[in-house]
Amino acid sequence: AQTVTQSQPEMSVQEAETVTLSCTYDTSESNYYLFWYKQPPSRQMILVIRQEAYKQQNATENRFSVNFQKAAKSFSLKISDSQLGDTAMYFCAFTSNTGGFKTIFGAGTRLFVKA
Protein backbone atom coordinates (compact mmCIF):
# COMPACT_ATOMS: atom_id res chain seq x y z
CA ALA A 1 0.00 0.00 0.00
CA GLN A 2 1.11 3.52 -0.71
CA THR A 3 2.05 5.78 2.18
CA VAL A 4 2.93 9.45 2.47
CA THR A 5 5.06 10.74 5.34
CA GLN A 6 5.59 14.32 6.43
CA SER A 7 8.07 14.29 9.28
CA GLN A 8 7.84 17.98 10.23
CA PRO A 9 4.67 18.68 12.25
CA GLU A 10 5.45 22.39 12.53
CA MET A 11 7.84 24.85 10.97
CA SER A 12 8.35 28.57 11.07
CA VAL A 13 10.08 31.01 8.77
CA GLN A 14 10.74 34.71 8.74
CA GLU A 15 8.91 36.76 6.18
CA ALA A 16 10.82 37.04 2.86
CA GLU A 17 12.98 34.02 3.66
CA THR A 18 12.94 30.55 2.09
CA VAL A 19 11.60 27.40 3.70
CA THR A 20 11.53 23.77 2.59
CA LEU A 21 8.88 21.28 3.64
CA SER A 22 9.74 17.59 3.43
CA CYS A 23 7.69 14.68 2.14
CA THR A 24 8.56 11.06 1.46
CA TYR A 25 6.34 8.41 -0.01
CA ASP A 26 6.35 4.71 -0.61
CA THR A 27 5.00 2.99 -3.70
CA SER A 28 5.85 0.16 -6.02
CA GLU A 29 4.31 1.90 -9.00
CA SER A 30 6.29 3.72 -11.66
CA ASN A 31 3.59 6.07 -12.93
CA TYR A 32 2.04 8.34 -10.32
CA TYR A 33 1.37 11.94 -9.35
CA LEU A 34 2.40 14.00 -6.38
CA PHE A 35 0.82 17.17 -5.03
CA TRP A 36 1.17 19.82 -2.40
CA TYR A 37 -2.00 21.32 -0.98
CA LYS A 38 -2.32 24.34 1.25
CA GLN A 39 -5.00 24.61 3.94
CA PRO A 40 -5.22 28.12 5.40
CA PRO A 41 -7.25 28.90 8.52
CA SER A 42 -10.37 29.03 6.35
CA ARG A 43 -9.88 25.25 5.90
CA GLN A 44 -10.30 25.44 2.13
CA MET A 45 -7.92 22.96 0.46
CA ILE A 46 -5.96 24.73 -2.27
CA LEU A 47 -3.77 23.01 -4.82
CA VAL A 48 -0.28 24.52 -4.70
CA ILE A 49 1.69 22.41 -7.14
CA ARG A 50 1.55 19.10 -9.00
CA GLN A 51 4.29 16.79 -10.29
CA GLU A 52 3.97 13.88 -12.69
CA ALA A 53 6.40 11.10 -11.83
CA TYR A 54 7.38 10.54 -15.46
CA LYS A 55 8.65 14.11 -15.73
CA GLN A 56 12.23 14.64 -14.63
CA GLN A 57 11.88 18.41 -14.52
CA ASN A 58 10.79 19.78 -11.15
CA ALA A 59 7.49 21.65 -11.17
CA THR A 60 7.40 25.34 -10.29
CA GLU A 61 4.55 27.76 -9.63
CA ASN A 62 5.71 31.29 -8.97
CA ARG A 63 7.33 31.24 -5.50
CA PHE A 64 6.65 27.53 -5.04
CA SER A 65 8.89 24.80 -6.40
CA VAL A 66 9.50 21.15 -5.69
CA ASN A 67 12.56 18.94 -5.45
CA PHE A 68 11.40 15.59 -6.81
CA GLN A 69 13.82 12.74 -6.20
CA LYS A 70 12.15 9.66 -7.69
CA ALA A 71 14.77 7.13 -6.67
CA ALA A 72 14.73 8.40 -3.10
CA LYS A 73 10.91 8.74 -3.16
CA SER A 74 11.23 12.27 -1.87
CA PHE A 75 9.08 15.27 -2.81
CA SER A 76 9.92 18.47 -0.95
CA LEU A 77 8.28 21.86 -1.35
CA LYS A 78 10.32 25.04 -1.37
CA ILE A 79 8.63 28.35 -0.68
CA SER A 80 10.71 31.36 -1.65
CA ASP A 81 10.17 34.92 -0.43
CA SER A 82 7.74 33.70 2.23
CA GLN A 83 4.71 35.87 2.81
CA LEU A 84 2.38 36.16 5.80
CA GLY A 85 -0.38 34.67 3.65
CA ASP A 86 1.65 31.47 3.32
CA THR A 87 0.82 30.65 6.93
CA ALA A 88 -1.18 27.44 6.63
CA MET A 89 -1.19 23.69 6.92
CA TYR A 90 0.57 22.03 3.99
CA PHE A 91 -0.27 18.52 2.86
CA CYS A 92 1.71 16.28 0.57
CA ALA A 93 -0.42 13.88 -1.47
CA PHE A 94 0.01 10.89 -3.78
CA THR A 95 -2.19 9.30 -6.39
CA SER A 96 -1.80 6.91 -9.29
CA ASN A 97 -3.82 5.42 -12.10
CA THR A 98 -4.32 2.28 -10.06
CA GLY A 99 -4.96 1.87 -6.36
CA GLY A 100 -8.68 2.36 -6.47
CA PHE A 101 -8.72 5.98 -7.63
CA LYS A 102 -7.60 7.17 -4.24
CA THR A 103 -5.52 10.16 -3.26
CA ILE A 104 -3.50 9.60 -0.10
CA PHE A 105 -2.41 12.48 2.10
CA GLY A 106 0.38 12.96 4.60
CA ALA A 107 -0.31 14.16 8.14
CA GLY A 108 0.56 17.73 7.22
CA THR A 109 3.10 20.38 8.22
CA ARG A 110 1.90 23.53 9.93
CA LEU A 111 3.87 26.51 8.63
CA PHE A 112 4.03 29.84 10.44
CA VAL A 113 5.41 32.85 8.63
CA LYS A 114 6.63 35.50 11.08
CA ALA A 115 6.64 39.22 10.39
Add this chain to the structure above:
Amino acid sequence: SQTIHQWPATLVQPVGSPLSLECTVEGTSNPNLYWYRQAAGRGLQLLFYSVGIGQISSEVPQNLSASRPQDRQFILSSKKLLLSDSGFYLCAWTIPRGYGGNTIYFGEGSWLTVV
Protein backbone atom coordinates in the same frame (compact mmCIF):
# COMPACT_ATOMS: atom_id res chain seq x y z
CA SER B 1 -15.45 25.70 -15.22
CA GLN B 2 -16.09 23.07 -12.62
CA THR B 3 -17.28 23.89 -9.11
CA ILE B 4 -18.07 21.84 -6.06
CA HIS B 5 -20.38 22.79 -3.25
CA GLN B 6 -21.12 21.08 0.02
CA TRP B 7 -23.50 21.92 2.84
CA PRO B 8 -24.21 22.63 5.55
CA ALA B 9 -21.01 24.47 6.41
CA THR B 10 -21.44 24.01 10.15
CA LEU B 11 -23.69 21.88 12.28
CA VAL B 12 -23.98 20.84 15.89
CA GLN B 13 -25.82 17.61 16.46
CA PRO B 14 -26.65 15.62 19.61
CA VAL B 15 -25.36 12.11 20.08
CA GLY B 16 -27.75 9.60 18.53
CA SER B 17 -29.21 12.00 15.99
CA PRO B 18 -29.03 11.43 12.22
CA LEU B 19 -26.67 13.16 9.82
CA SER B 20 -26.85 14.19 6.20
CA LEU B 21 -24.08 16.11 4.43
CA GLU B 22 -24.59 16.84 0.77
CA CYS B 23 -22.18 17.63 -2.02
CA THR B 24 -22.75 18.52 -5.67
CA VAL B 25 -20.36 19.07 -8.54
CA GLU B 26 -21.12 21.31 -11.49
CA GLY B 27 -19.52 21.61 -14.89
CA THR B 28 -18.40 18.01 -15.38
CA SER B 29 -19.90 14.60 -15.99
CA ASN B 30 -19.21 11.28 -14.33
CA PRO B 31 -16.73 12.59 -11.78
CA ASN B 32 -15.11 10.40 -9.18
CA LEU B 33 -16.40 11.60 -5.82
CA TYR B 34 -14.85 11.34 -2.36
CA TRP B 35 -15.60 12.01 1.29
CA TYR B 36 -12.67 12.74 3.58
CA ARG B 37 -12.63 13.46 7.30
CA GLN B 38 -10.10 15.62 9.04
CA ALA B 39 -9.89 15.30 12.81
CA ALA B 40 -8.66 18.36 14.70
CA GLY B 41 -5.05 19.17 13.77
CA ARG B 42 -4.62 16.01 11.76
CA GLY B 43 -4.44 14.81 8.18
CA LEU B 44 -7.16 13.68 5.81
CA GLN B 45 -8.69 10.25 6.13
CA LEU B 46 -10.53 8.88 3.11
CA LEU B 47 -13.94 7.61 4.13
CA PHE B 48 -15.74 6.77 0.88
CA TYR B 49 -15.27 7.10 -2.84
CA SER B 50 -17.53 6.58 -5.82
CA VAL B 51 -16.78 6.08 -9.50
CA GLY B 52 -20.41 6.12 -10.63
CA ILE B 53 -24.06 6.29 -9.63
CA GLY B 54 -24.80 3.77 -6.93
CA GLN B 55 -21.16 2.64 -6.72
CA ILE B 56 -19.72 3.27 -3.26
CA SER B 57 -16.47 1.99 -1.80
CA SER B 58 -15.83 2.26 1.92
CA GLU B 59 -12.33 2.70 3.21
CA VAL B 60 -12.83 2.26 6.94
CA PRO B 61 -15.50 0.57 9.04
CA GLN B 62 -17.47 3.25 10.80
CA ASN B 63 -20.78 4.68 11.80
CA LEU B 64 -21.21 6.50 8.49
CA SER B 65 -22.53 5.63 5.05
CA ALA B 66 -22.46 7.29 1.65
CA SER B 67 -24.77 7.35 -1.32
CA ARG B 68 -24.64 8.67 -4.85
CA PRO B 69 -28.22 9.03 -6.09
CA GLN B 70 -27.26 11.17 -9.08
CA ASP B 71 -24.16 11.53 -11.22
CA ARG B 72 -22.92 14.68 -9.52
CA GLN B 73 -24.41 14.29 -6.06
CA PHE B 74 -22.71 12.63 -3.12
CA ILE B 75 -24.28 12.29 0.31
CA LEU B 76 -22.71 11.35 3.63
CA SER B 77 -25.11 9.99 6.23
CA SER B 78 -25.42 8.49 9.64
CA LYS B 79 -28.43 7.04 11.40
CA LYS B 80 -27.05 7.68 14.90
CA LEU B 81 -24.11 10.00 15.48
CA LEU B 82 -21.34 9.24 17.96
CA LEU B 83 -19.09 11.74 19.71
CA SER B 84 -16.19 10.34 17.69
CA ASP B 85 -17.90 11.44 14.47
CA SER B 86 -17.01 15.05 15.22
CA GLY B 87 -14.63 16.60 12.73
CA PHE B 88 -14.22 18.48 9.49
CA TYR B 89 -15.69 16.69 6.47
CA LEU B 90 -14.51 17.40 2.96
CA CYS B 91 -16.15 16.39 -0.27
CA ALA B 92 -13.87 16.16 -3.30
CA TRP B 93 -13.90 15.20 -6.96
CA THR B 94 -11.62 14.19 -9.80
CA ILE B 95 -12.11 13.76 -13.51
CA PRO B 96 -12.51 10.02 -14.23
CA ARG B 97 -9.19 8.21 -14.47
CA GLY B 98 -8.04 7.64 -18.01
CA TYR B 99 -8.94 11.21 -18.88
CA GLY B 100 -5.96 12.71 -17.10
CA GLY B 101 -8.06 12.94 -13.99
CA ASN B 102 -5.58 12.83 -11.20
CA THR B 103 -5.86 16.20 -9.49
CA ILE B 104 -8.36 16.19 -6.64
CA TYR B 105 -10.44 19.28 -5.94
CA PHE B 106 -12.21 20.00 -2.68
CA GLY B 107 -15.41 21.60 -1.49
CA GLU B 108 -15.52 24.18 1.28
CA GLY B 109 -15.91 21.60 4.02
CA SER B 110 -18.44 20.97 6.78
CA TRP B 111 -17.72 21.30 10.48
CA LEU B 112 -19.59 18.68 12.49
CA THR B 113 -19.69 18.85 16.28
CA VAL B 114 -21.47 16.04 18.06
CA VAL B 115 -22.50 16.99 21.60
